[in-house]
Amino acid sequence: MANETTSSKKQPKLLTRVVKGLGHWLGPETPTGKAFVAAEKGMTRAFDRLGRSERFLNLAGGALNRALRARAAYVEAQENWLHLFRLPTSTEMDDLREEVKDVRYQLEAVSSQLEVVIEALEKSRREPQGSEAARPNVNGSAAADRPS
Template sequence: MAKQPTNKQPKLLTRVVKGLGHWLGPETPTGKAFVAAEKGMTKAFDKLGRSERYLDLVGGALNRALRVRKAYVEAQENWLHLLRLPTSTEMDDLREEVRDVKNQIEALSSQLELVVDAFEKSRRDAEGVEVVRTNANGSASTDRPS
């Protein structure tokens, strides 16, 4: 069976990717400009990343941002304490404790199932076993243990 040609246009994403590839191709003027800009930015960011002044500036800004965040969380928790409501930290601690208790309950449940199974097996064995004894006259008799 021969395939009939279809006149369907490619999907939108396919057309966009092909157009972008053509637009940024290394032989097109836009592609050449893109490659030059990428090389220049890579060189500038490499130089910036090695600058002590820049690293100190970014490190200081990050440190200040973290301190501000900590102060905000502390203020929020103080307000919640004032209103006698649980804080997010307390809720996280409570969630962790509940998870630990759940894990302990699952472990105890598994252990209890094993103990119950062993107890039932020993009870069945005790009830179902017939002890074979020989009488004084030499004939066999069966007695159940009491």
């Protein structure tokens, strides 16, 4: 009985309290909630205009293009240095990882097929032993225990 009363009076978990507190803070009737809604609407309008701006899109696209080219040049320089010292590059290691993964999948498939073949072979070995003596020979007489 004592355990039931203590567990029923237990405070909610921290995450529950944080989410409830955040919900209260950002509720539409509180001053902080009203400020949040106004800020969100303002940012949405600003980002919508920014997303439609040809100038911004060209600027962002150009920056992204330059960053990707710089990254490609860095990777190429790094791989050239690694080749100079006869070390594997990250690209070669990624390719090797993929090949090993493919070989592993193929090995698993062959292993499964081999298990099926072995089971079928064992089954075929068990079946003729019981019916070997009763199987008639070509001339109609019972088959003897001799290899054919």
